[in-house]
Amino acid sequence: MKRPITRALYRLFLGWHPEPFRIEFGEEMLEIFEESVADQGLFFVLADVVRSAARQQVRYHTAPAPKRDALYAEVPQAPELARIFASAVFVLILAATAGMGGATTKPQEFHITNGQPRLTFSAVSVSSPKLTPRVVR
Amino acid sequence: MFSPAALQILLALAHEELHGYGIMQAVFAQSDGQIKIGSGTLYDNLKRFMDQGLVCDLQSTAEEGKRLYRLTSAGNAALSDEIARLERVVKDARQRVPGLRPTRTI
Numbered sequence: 081m082k083r084p085i086t087r088a089l090y091r092l093f094l095g096w097h098p099e100p101f102r103i104e105f106g107e108e109m110l111e112i113f114e115e116s117v118a119d120q121g122l123f124f125v126l127a128d129v130v131r132s133a134a135r136q137q138v139r140y141h142t143a144p145a146p147k148r149d150a151l152y153a154e155v156p157q158a159p160e161l162a163r164i165f166a167s168a169v170f171v172l173i174l175a176a177t178a179g180m181g182g183a184t185t186k187p188q189e190f191h192i193t194n195g196q197p198r199l200t201f202s203a204v205s206v207s208s209p210k211l212t213p214r215v216v217r
Numbered sequence: 218m219f220s221p222a223a224l225q226i227l228l229a230l231a232h233e234e235l236h237g238y239g240i241m242q243a244v245f246a247q248s249d250g251q252i253k254i255g256s257g258t259l260y261d262n263l264k265r266f267m268d269q270g271l272v273c274d275l276q277s278t279a280e281e282g283k284r285l286y287r288l289t290s291a292g293n294a295a296l297s298d299e300i301a302r303l304e305r306v307v308k309d310a311r312q313r314v315p316g317l318r319p320t321r322t323i
Contacts, residue, residue, distance in 0.1 A: 105260040108284060112238040116256050119241070125255055132257025136264075 086122055087113060093126065096133035098140035219299055222254045223262050227288065227296045230272060236283040237263075271295055 090113050094106055116125045229235060229243035237259060245253050263286060266272035271292030274284050311317055
């Protein structure tokens with residue numbers, strides 16, 4: 081016999097369970113609701129599902145966090161010295177990369193020697209040379 | 218160490234593969250009506266057993282597509298250990314309590 085009101089109540093209590101548990105067992109628990117009530121009585125079944133929801137919530141919120149991938153788990157577990165060394169290498173690589181891609185700050189000089197006096201141009205960057213004429217005597 | 222309900226669930230599954238409601242009925246029958254477990258307690262324990270690798274599930278073709286549960290070899294070993302532990306407890310209790318009544322045969 082279908083019991084729409086009590087079934088709705090049972091479904092409500094089922095909703096108190098954590099989502100992973102509901103997804104895995106919710107449908108099955110609903111399927112055997114009528115049979116359980118016929119065997120054990122409504123109060124027993126409802127009280128039991130409330131107890132179960134409380135237990136599952138406690139377990140769900142106190143469970144240890146899932147293990148991280150080895151790549152990430154390795155870093156916090158590594159010895160202090162190794163971590164410092166790894167950080168230093170990382171900073172060096174970062175600095176080298178920035179140096180290669182960035183502007184060249186070293187001034188370059190172009191000498192045009194056409195007898196006397198000599199004309200010299202200095203450029204701050206290769207990509208956009210700002211030529212500043214300077215007469216060298 | 219298992220709770221009485223957990224032990225009864227494992228005992229029910231040791232005999233055969235069962236679906237959820239089948240386990241509830243088996244527990245009631247094997248405990249002579251002493252222990253009845255609700256659906257919440259049942260699936261609560263089943264989830265724990267599955268997380269621990271003591272029980273696994275398989276989709277049945279015969280039982281209207283209902284999910285069946287089966288004891289794994291690890292579950293079998295855990296159940297054997299628990300039964301051995303209970304036997305030691307009973308043996309110890311018999312030695313400690315001299316005036317213990319003889320076991321009642323049902």
